Amino acid sequence: MNLILLSGGSGKRLWPLSNDVRSKQFIKFFDDGKGNRESMVQRMYHAIERVDSDANVTIATSKSQISELRNQLGDNIQISLEPCRRDTFPAIALAVCYLHDVEHISEEDSVVVCPVDPYVEDDYFEALKKLYELSQEGKANLTLLGMEPTYPSSKYGYIIPKGKDNISKVSMFKEKPSEEVAKTYIDQGALWNGGIFAFKIGYLLRKAHELIDFKDYQDLFSKYETLEKISFDYAVAEKEDSIQVMRFKGTWVDLGSWNTLTDALGEGSNIGNTLLSEDCKHDHIVNELDIPILCVGVSDVIVAASPEGVLVTNREGSSHIKDYVEKLNTPVMFAEKSWGEYKVIDVTAESITRKIALSKGHHMSYHLHKRRKEVWNIIAGEGSVIIDGVKKHVKAGDVINIDIGKKHTIIAESEHLQIIEVQIGKNIDVGDKVKYDLSKEALEASL
Amino acid sequence: MNLILLSGGSGKRLWPLSNDVRSKQFIKFFDDGKGNRESMVQRMYHAIERVDSDANVTIATSKSQISELRNQLGDNIQISLEPCRRDTFPAIALAVCYLHDVEHISEEDSVVVCPVDPYVEDDYFEALKKLYELSQEGKANLTLLGMEPTYPSSKYGYIIPKGKDNISKVSMFKEKPSEEVAKTYIDQGALWNGGIFAFKIGYLLRKAHELIDFKDYQDLFSKYETLEKISFDYAVAEKEDSIQVMRFKGTWVDLGSWNTLTDALGEGSNIGNTLLSEDCKHDHIVNELDIPILCVGVSDVIVAASPEGVLVTNREGSSHIKDYVEKLNTPVMFAEKSWGEYKVIDVTAESITRKIALSKGHHMSYHLHKRRKEVWNIIAGEGSVIIDGVKKHVKAGDVINIDIGKKHTIIAESEHLQIIEVQIGKNIDVGDKVKYDLSKEALEASL
Numbered sequence: 001m002n003l004i005l006l007s008g009g010s011g012k013r014l015w016p017l018s019n020d021v022r023s024k025q026f027i028k029f030f031d032d033g034k035g036n037r038e039s040m041v042q043r044m045y046h047a048i049e050r051v052d053s054d055a056n057v058t059i060a061t062s063k064s065q066i067s068e069l070r071n072q073l074g075d076n077i078q079i080s081l082e083p084c085r086r087d088t089f090p091a092i093a094l095a096v097c098y099l100h101d102v103e104h105i106s107e108e109d110s111v112v113v114c115p116v117d118p119y120v121e122d123d124y125f126e127a128l129k130k131l132y133e134l135s136q137e138g139k140a141n142l143t144l145l146g147m148e149p150t151y152p153s154s155k156y157g158y159i160i161p162k163g164k165d166n167i168s169k170v171s172m173f174k175e176k177p178s179e180e181v182a183k184t185y186i187d188q189g190a191l192w193n194g195g196i197f198a199f200k201i202g203y204l205l206r207k208a209h210e211l212i213d214f215k216d217y218q219d220l221f222s223k224y225e226t227l228e229k230i231s232f233d234y235a236v237a238e239k240e241d242s243i244q245v246m247r248f249k250g251t252w253v254d255l256g257s258w259n260t261l262t263d264a265l266g267e268g269s270n271i272g273n274t275l276l277s278e279d280c281k282h283d284h285i286v287n288e289l290d291i292p293i294l295c296v297g298v299s300d301v302i303v304a305a306s307p308e309g310v311l312v313t314n315r316e317g318s319s320h321i322k323d324y325v326e327k328l329n330t331p332v333m334f335a336e337k338s339w340g341e342y343k344v345i346d347v348t349a350e351s352i353t354r355k356i357a358l359s360k361g362h363h364m365s366y367h368l369h370k371r372r373k374e375v376w377n378i379i380a381g382e383g384s385v386i387i388d389g390v391k392k393h394v395k396a397g398d399v400i401n402i403d404i405g406k407k408h409t410i411i412a413e414s415e416h417l418q419i420i421e422v423q424i425g426k427n428i429d430v431g432d433k434v435k436y437d438l439s440k441e442a443l444e445a446s447l
Numbered sequence: 448m449n450l451i452l453l454s455g456g457s458g459k460r461l462w463p464l465s466n467d468v469r470s471k472q473f474i475k476f477f478d479d480g481k482g483n484r485e486s487m488v489q490r491m492y493h494a495i496e497r498v499d500s501d502a503n504v505t506i507a508t509s510k511s512q513i514s515e516l517r518n519q520l521g522d523n524i525q526i527s528l529e530p531c532r533r534d535t536f537p538a539i540a541l542a543v544c545y546l547h548d549v550e551h552i553s554e555e556d557s558v559v560v561c562p563v564d565p566y567v568e569d570d571y572f573e574a575l576k577k578l579y580e581l582s583q584e585g586k587a588n589l590t591l592l593g594m595e596p597t598y599p600s601s602k603y604g605y606i607i608p609k610g611k612d613n614i615s616k617v618s619m620f621k622e623k624p625s626e627e628v629a630k631t632y633i634d635q636g637a638l639w640n641g642g643i644f645a646f647k648i649g650y651l652l653r654k655a656h657e658l659i660d661f662k663d664y665q666d667l668f669s670k671y672e673t674l675e676k677i678s679f680d681y682a683v684a685e686k687e688d689s690i691q692v693m694r695f696k697g698t699w700v701d702l703g704s705w706n707t708l709t710d711a712l713g714e715g716s717n718i719g720n721t722l723l724s725e726d727c728k729h730d731h732i733v734n735e736l737d738i739p740i741l742c743v744g745v746s747d748v749i750v751a752a753s754p755e756g757v758l759v760t761n762r763e764g765s766s767h768i769k770d771y772v773e774k775l776n777t778p779v780m781f782a783e784k785s786w787g788e789y790k791v792i793d794v795t796a797e798s799i800t801r802k803i804a805l806s807k808g809h810h811m812s813y814h815l816h817k818r819r820k821e822v823w824n825i826i827a828g829e830g831s832v833i834i835d836g837v838k839k840h841v842k843a844g845d846v847i848n849i850d851i852g853k854k855h856t857i858i859a860e861s862e863h864l865q866i867i868e869v870q871i872g873k874n875i876d877v878g879d880k881v882k883y884d885l886s887k888e889a890l891e892a893s894l
Contacts, residue, residue: 015741275771277764290794292756292775294462297764301745303757309739310752312759317724317744324722328739345792346802346867347737350843351826353802353867355793375824375846377869379798396797397871399822401846420793420800422824422867424844 001052001132002111004095006195007041007061007069009085013257015325016308017286021335024255025117026068029265029286037271040117040255042072051125056103059116060095067338071359078103083224088195089235090227093208094220100201101217107202110135113232114145114196119264123250128196131246134167135198140244142237143198144170146191148249152182155254157193157233161245164189170243173233191245194252197232207236258284258302258311258318272305307333307343339364340412342421352428356419358383358412366409366438372425376400376410381417385410386438407436448499448579449558451542453642454488454508454516456532460704462772463755464733468782471702472564473515476712476733484718487564487702489519498572503550506563507542514785518806525550530671535642536682537674540655541667547648548664554649557582560679561592561643566711570697575643578693581614582645587691589684590645591617593638595696599629602701604640604680608692611636617690620680638692641699644679654683705731705749705758705765719752754780754790786811787859789868799875803866805830805859813856813885819872823847823857828864832857833885854883 010023018024028037038046048055059069060080069077080095092113099105112128112135127145135143146159157175161168173193174185182190212227214220237243255261262284270276272287274295281299288306295303302318304311308330313321334343339362346353358364358381366386376385382395387408394400394410402408404425410417457470465471475484485493495502505525506516509532516524527542539560546552559575559582574592582590593606605621620640621632629637659674661667684690702708709731717723719734721742728746735753742750749765751758755777760768781790786809793800805811805828813833823832829842834855841847841857849855851872857864 016738275775277767277771279764287757289757291463291754291780292777294756294758294760294768294771294775296758296760296768296771298748298759298761301748301759303759305757307738309741310734310736310750310757311741311743312745312748312750313741313743314745317726320724321741321743324724324741324743328722328741330739333738345800348827348865351865351867353792353800353824353826355800373844377800377822377824377871379800379869379871380795397820399846399848418795418798420798420867420869422826424824424826 001054001129002056002099002105002109002201003048003058003128004080004092004099004111004113005041005044005057005059005116006088006091006113007059007065007116009062010064011322012325013322014261014304015321016306016311016330017288017304019306019308019330019332019334021064021332022068023065026065026072026336029261029271031269039072040119041069044116044120045073045077047120047122047125051122052129056099056105058095058099058103060091068336070338071336081221083221085229086224086227087229088232089211089230090224092232093204093212094217094224096201096204096208097217097220100205105201107205108200110198110200111204112196112198114194117255118194119251119253119255119260121251124248124252127246127248127250128198131196131198134244134246135200138200140169141199141203141242142240142244144237144243144245145194145196145248146245147194147252148247149182149186149190149192152179152186153192154179154182158182158185158190159193159245160185160188160190167244167246170245173238191247193233194248194254195232197237204236211235258304258313258321259315262302262315262318307345337364338362340417345420350424350426350428352423354421354423356421358410358417358419360412360415360417363409363411363438365433365435366407367433367435368405368407369423369425369432370404370434371432372423372428373404374402374408375422375424376402377420377422379418379420381412381414383411383413383417409438448501448576449503449546449552449556449648450495450505450575451527451539451546451558451560452488452491452504452506452563453535453538453560454506454512454563456509457511458769459772460769461708461751462768463753463758463777464735464751466753466755466777466779466781468511468779469515470512473512473519473783476708476718478716486519487566488516491563491567492520492524494567494569494572498569499576503546503552505542505546505550507538515783517785518783528668530668532676533671533674534676535679536658536677537671539644539679540651540659541664541671543648543651543655544664544667547652552648554652555647557645557647558651559643559645561641564702565641566698566700566702566707568698571695571699574693574695574697575645578643578645581691581693582647585647587616588646588650588689589687589691591684591690591692592641592643592695593692594641594699595694596629596633596637596639599626599633600639601626601629602703605629605632605637606640606692607632607635607637614691614693617692620685638694640680641695641701642679644684651683658682705751705760705768706762709749709762709765754792784811785809787864792867797871797873797875799870801868801870803868805857805864805866807859807862807864810856810858810885812880812882813854814880814882815852815854816870816872816879817851817881818879819870819875820851821849821855822869822871823849824867824869826865826867828859828861830858830860830864856885 014024025040032038058078062082080098270285273292274285277296284302286304287293340358342356378398461471472487479485507527509529527545608615609618717732720739721732724743731749733751734740787805789803825845
């Protein structure tokens with residue numbers, strides 16, 4: 001099976017754990033059964049490997065997620081890089097061109113497209129395989145997976161099938177209706193639209209060329225920024241007459257808010273340094289801070305904490321946090337990078353202190369700052385710093401002064417290289433960074 | 448009026464804001480009416496100054512509180528220093544000897560003793576003045592202030608007066624009774640014992656010499672550690688026949704738990720970086736972290752956060768946090784010192800990072816460590832460091848390496864001298880510190 005996983009953008013609906021640079025699919029919420037935590041994207045990727053070890057998986061995403069995807073899934077994943085965000089139709093068109101032009105997959109072969117962030121079980125991937133096979137049979141141009149609704153939700157789009165069979169033709173799509181209208185749809189056998197489609201590669205290429213003027217993958221990639229933002233549903237599905245849908249009754253939860261996420265996690269699945277009194281009932285605590293969270297005598301609350309803030313809410317309130325989080329307007333206080341991760345641990349008017357961890361063999365970009373000096377206090381591990389081309393071995397206890405205007409980087413030569421970085425200057429901001437190429441020879445010499 | 452304020456020990460009932468080194472009376476909970484926050488001890492001290500500007504106030508406390516008392520009340524306060532904690536009778540005896548032998552106050556003069564931590568209004572201090580005058584009249588050996596009970600509490604001791612007059616003789620004391628028994632006491636006109644006593648200095652000196660073998664203040668001070676722990680109630684009040692009590696109907700709240708504290712603070716008195724949705728009702732948020740606390744849709748919760756942890760509880764739960772806090776067994780993560788304050792911002796196996804702020808003109812002790820090096824990253828202000836006797840001027844952006852075994856201190860020469868201190872070594876602990884005298888000349892030279 002060819003599978004395109006759409007890894008969507010960042011959002012604040014799971015603040016303080018998701019932020020402008022960390023999308024919800026990268027938060028390690030789930031128990032992998034071996035005592036480790038895994039993220040939505042890891043959970044989905046590992047399930048695909050388990051259910052269909054031959055699956056040809058391509059992740060469609062933007063540049064900002066590549067480091068985290070590689071950190072979490074390994075360096076060998078196939079990625080269709082989106083130069084910027086342009087909604088699902090351009091993203092799917094680009095990924096399909098990538099499959100055809102770069103991976104040389106035949107126009108006659110089918111592909112299944114699905115988002116990376118619902119909470120699902122193995123039966124979901126069995127259904128995707130079936131969807132792929134149905135598409136291969138060629139009885140319809142589009143084959144969808146429709147979710148059996150559990151309640152008349154106004155949050156989802158609905159697929160109205162022509163019959164109530166397990167597989168049937170689609171009569172129409174309905175955008176998010178009111179709850180009363182949703183009820184009448186459900187009585188007619190309607191299904192939730194989860195954004196899961198299968199089609200032949202040739203079909204989608206023809207649609208793409210109809211709607212976009214481009215030659216091939218490279219050409220589409222280069223003009224991607226000029227494309228109109230448009231969803232696959234709107235551009236393709238709603239205009240197509242030959243569509244079939246397969247019903248899906250298994251677990252499928254849209255993890256869009258703390259409300260649905262805590263349902264998926266289940267009772268007692270508190271994460272991080274937490275302590276609850278015996279009389280706490282139905283609480284969910286997710287703590288990414290180093291300090292403990294203690295709950296005494298409180299029930300039905302959700303508490304989430306990260307270096308960006310602390311959220312205390314309940315099931316109902318958790319669906320409405322977005323507006324408040326926007327009011328807070330907190331700066332980004334932690335991020336995963338291709339070379340490791342950092343978190344901000346102190347901020348004053350003219351200084352920022354960060355704790356930085358680098359992965360063995362990795363280095364941050366070679367860069368300089370025009371308005372701040374930096375001090376690297378190495379607190380664990382060892383590595384090499386390069387400052388204005390001069391390399392020096394460093395280890396825990398060493399202190400490196402980097403004056404304004406000095407090009408610098410550090411390369412981790414052990415696991416767990418950790419640094420307390422103190423930035424000092426006026427108007428410190430992330431924009432004050434000039435990147436340089438670290439010559440290949442210099443890097444090889446130092447590794 | 449002579450007034451002895453008993454400033455009691457540390458406790459965890461207001462964790463995470465109180466801890467092993469910060470007693471609840473030093474937490475800045477209260478609005479001083481001028482846009483600043485003040486602590487229980489500041490609130491009480493300023494009220495005394497307002498009601499009786501001639502009051503001769505002596506604070507009875509142990510060494511661990513002196514820095515905070517001076518930071519919060521100024522350097523001119525009178526302190527009766529307790530070499531260690533020995534309950535209220537030895538503490539009062541020592542303070543009274545201090546008044547008599549050091550401040551040369553007559554045996555015929557009276558003194559009022561009261562704890563520093565109840566929440567009271569100005570009428571309380573008017574009552575203390577009246578108590579002092581009643582004691583001066585000499586109609587009883589002990590004059591107590593009894594609080595009109597508002598409910599049959601099992602948390603307080605009760606004073607049973609002979610009559611229901613505003614001032615009457617005391618028939619007996621009853622230790623914390625059950626609620627049913629408390630009800631019968633209240634029906635008889637009983638009052639809560641708030642630990643507020645007035646007596647003539649000569650009376651207490653005689654009692655002290657009856658129970659303790661000592662010559663004078665210096666002698667009592669030197670043998671303080673050998674004294675039995677015993678409360679004033681048990682040692683004196685319960686054995687005394689000549690006691691009168693004055694009824695007090697005004698505000699008097701024992702701020703022993705989050706429950707009573709939040710009552711005293713009142714609705715909407717959230718402290719620190721907080722944001723609540725409009726539908727949050729009766730919440731109390733006290734945030735001493737730099738990051739925001741966001742509450743959405745939750746009512747009747749108490750949230751408190753400090754560098755030591757985050758507490759989420761409700762009115763009922765908040766009375767029972769102590770056992771859980773003890774289970775957490777968190778290290779001390781922040782403290783006020785005579786020279787300023789610090790907080791721990793990162794901990795790893797072989798490093799601790801602290802943010803330190805020094806007050807202008809102050810310096811930390813001159814000391815060395817045998818198992819760790821330290822790096823001082825100056826992030827704001829200026830001062831002088833002395834390392835092994837060599838003085839050097841430093842300012843924001845400077846980095847000072849202090850190797851193992853090097854004596855060191857820093858003197859603040861501006862407001863807001865701030866340091867990110869990185870400690871690196873194996874088995875870092877507060878015990879690894881050897882203090883030295885910083886010679887007077889060296890200090891004067893550097894100031």
